[in-house]
Structures are given as structure tokens and as C-alpha cells.
Amino acid sequence: MLKTYIIIAFCFIISFTFAQSVNDYRSVGSGNWTNVSIWEVYNGTAWVAATTYPGEIAGTNDVSIEGGDSITVSSFIPNSFNSLTVGDGTGATDTLLVSGTSNLDTSRITIANGGFASWTANVSLFLPAGAAFVIEPGGSLDTTRPCSASKRLVIGSTIYATCNGGAGADFSFTDLNNGGGSLSVTPSSNSSICTSETLTLFANVSGTGSSTATFSWTGTGPGSYTFSSILENPTETGLTAGSYTYTVTVTSSDGSITNTGSTDVVVSDSPNAPVSNGNMIACTGATIPTLTVSVNAGETVDWYDAATGGTLLLSNNVSYTPTASGSYFAEARNIAAGCVSSTRTEIVLTIKTCTIITNSRITFRVKAN
Secondary structure, eight states: HHHHHHHHHHHHHHHHHOOOOOTOOOEEOOEEEOOGGGGGEEOOEEEEEOOTTTSTTTOOOOEOOOTTTTEEEBBBSSSSSEEEEEEOOOOOOEEEEOOOOOOBBBSEEEEEEEEEEOOSSEEEEEEOOOOOOOTTTEEEEEOOOSSTTEEEEETTEEEEESSSSSSTOOOHHHHHHTTTOOOEEEOSSOOOTTTSEEEEEEEEEETGGGGGOOOEEEEOTTTOOOOOOOOSSOOOOOSSEEEEEEEEEEEESSSOEEEEEOOOOOOOOOOOOOEOOOOEEEEESSSOOOEEEEEOEEEEEESSSSSSOOEEEEOSSSHHHHHHSSEEEEEEEETTTBOOOSSSSOOOEEEOOOOOEOSSSOOEEOOOO
């Protein structure tokens, strides 16, 4: 049992480490955001003591508050960073405290499972236009008294939320808790797909006001390809092989708040149908021959009993030995992308009754006409 626990722990550590990127920061203690000693930074191979706080200089990537730490922000942080996540889902509560009028120049703050955010004074936290303040299940925003309109979350130039919903704010902190935070999109798709398939894009909108929000999609790809749509989850067909980028912007009903996200799409070529190595004929009672086809490198073959649909007879083999006469259909499949040929190649096995001629030494089996 001890060995099992060691293996599980080791796998967890490896998995967690691989998720990091250079210049990610994580908390290792509680204190003010600008206190360098409470942060570690990932240097590409290991977490090491930070020499600057997140956002002090350009180049900060993702920041996390974890391990039961409480981090206080009370000033304007000079440089941008990719994201802030509060909460690691384990142990004690991880907390972001806003004690002075501050700004965090990041496109996304996530109060994750085990995370908590609290305004400890009547001050504002400023986020850049288009930013999202997301509250996931298990995370929360403090709404306890005194809950005044002077405790403000400002996105761009809009007072998006105040603790009690006053001061002309769109929402209250309670609204954000109930709605999953501010308006946000995290686009995705059914990629990777094949050239013969339909691409479906998903905005994955969340947050307060999402039910009345509007959408604007754009896309770019090989050659002069462009795309646009105002649907929440649009589709696209007829794509050629290559890499595409799709971007969606969600806008609140009053136009005051937007959030933008992008997703990359890979479209792979469908292979040509397999090349038959010939139909086969056998005599009744003789060994049934193997049917074979040829495909390109990086491709394999699946065998079916029908030209479309039908029953899968054998997978991942360029050869198939049937048990009876009939038509058999080979479908090429790209091993890496999973794309299949648009048509299948038919190979026919014919079993005939043959005439047998016997002399004292040799038996001849003659095929019938």
C-alpha cells in the first residue's frame, strides 16, 4: 500500500509541474502583493524565490494565490500579466484582499474553488477594458456588511459591480456570486477536424448578463480565408487543411462591457480511398485468400461490410481474410488526425464450385466457368 501512495504522489507532482510556464508566479506566504518574499516564480524547470513581485516588470505570465495564503492589493501594479487565479481547491481558503484603490492589469481574474475575494475598505479595484472577473463553483466574493456602494469593481470605464449594487453599477457582488462573475467567454471547438467535416465553434459564455449578451465572431486561416458570425455557436463547412484562429467578443446588452477570447483550430486532409490489390476467387473447400489494399504512409485501413455505414469487421489492418464470399469495403484512416476517406474501396471475394480431376498420383482442382 505504501508503494501505491508514493506512485500516486509522484504522478501528481509531475503533472502539476508540466502545467507551468516560464514567469508564472505563485504565493508562498501571506502579505502585501508588492512584498517579493511571498512569491515564487517558475524559471522553466523549477519554482524559485522571486526577485520581483508579479507585474513589477514586464513579462509576468499567470499568477496564483494558493496554499491558504491571503494576498492584499492596495496600489497600482505597473505592468500587465496574463491572469490571476485565487484558490487551489484544497485545504484552507485562498484570499485576495482589496484594501486600497488598486489596479490589476490582467485580462482575467478567476476566483476558483477554495478562493475568496474581499474588499476590506470602501475602495475600487480597476481592471482593463475587456477583462473578466470569473467566479467558479466553490469560489465567492465577500458580501458581508458593511456592504456599501463604495466597494467597487471597475472594468474599463464602467462601474461593473458594487457591493450593494448602488452608485449606478450594473450589478451587485451578490449578482456576481449568483451569476458566475462578470461577462466572460472561453471559446472552444470540435477541432481537430477533417476537411470533410463541419466545424462547430462554442463561445462558452458565462457570467452575469450572459443570457442577453450579443456575440461577434471573426476568423482567419490559410490563404485569404476570413470568417464572421453573430451566432453564439456558429458552424463552418468546406474548410481546407491548415491552421485557423477564431476570436469571439461577447458584449453586454447595454454595450458597456465586452470580453474577448480566441481558439485555434486544426483541419486535416481526408485520405484517398485505399487502392485495391485485386478481387479474389477461391474454390469451395479451399483456403480462403486474404484481401489486401494499399494506403499512404501515416494511414491505416478499417474493413466494413457495406459501402457506407455497415458493421466494422476489422480495424487497423491493410489485409482482411473473410469467411464467406461477398463484397468487402476498405476505408482509409489518417492515424494521427483520425480523418477517414470519403469513399470506401470495394473488393469482391468469389467462391466457386470447382471440378476435381484425379489420377493415381495427382489431384487437380479446376475452377468452374
